[in-house]
Amino acid sequence: AQSVAQPEDQVNVAEGNPLTVKCTYSVSGNPYLFWYVQYPNRGLQFLLKYITGDNLVKGSYGFEAEFNKSQTSFHLKKPSALVSDSALYFCAVSAPGAGSYQLTFGKGTKLSVIP
């Protein structure tokens, strides 16, 4: 069975500071990893994904994430946080090699960027 852990329910960061939202995963086979963001009263928006290749992936709105196979982690990062980045962030994993396209999500991390 696949699983995702987001150890922090909430992350607070000052505007202009770097931010990190943590994610670790467990899956059989090679993982496909995703980050989604949810703004209030909106659906999930795709930010970025890791499928294969370069461990550092870049996505929308200046976000990036680093895949670390040995630590089974896929932390989301941004060099300089904006107040508009405040939202709920979800990490997700799928394992198509095991025949499953379904996404397994973490419980979400609420990011608050303080002006």
Next chain:
Amino acid sequence: EAGVTQFPSHSVIEKGQTVTLRCDPISGHDNLYWYRRVMGKEIKFLLHFVKESKQDESGMPNNRFLAERTGGTYSTLKVQPAELEDSGVYFCASSPREAHNEQFFGPGTRLTVL
């Protein structure tokens, strides 16, 4: 390009009633998924269609839930009869055929069972 749409946006029903949720995926997307998030918990997978066929329905909680995707276009998710624990936000997502593609999510339907 239009995104994934869901109807209704909100539904409030009484225990024992029936509710039908609708999802219109992005045109041309073979894969369609249903997920659910109950209060304070993770978003959970319900099922996966490839065109009109159910590829994976391992997440469906019980036989009160029935999903269809006639013609391989839009999908419906019926809950009959609804129970209190069915309350939550139901998300639909779609993606192109290949496994490496990200899923595009709709805004969700918030279901409240009283």
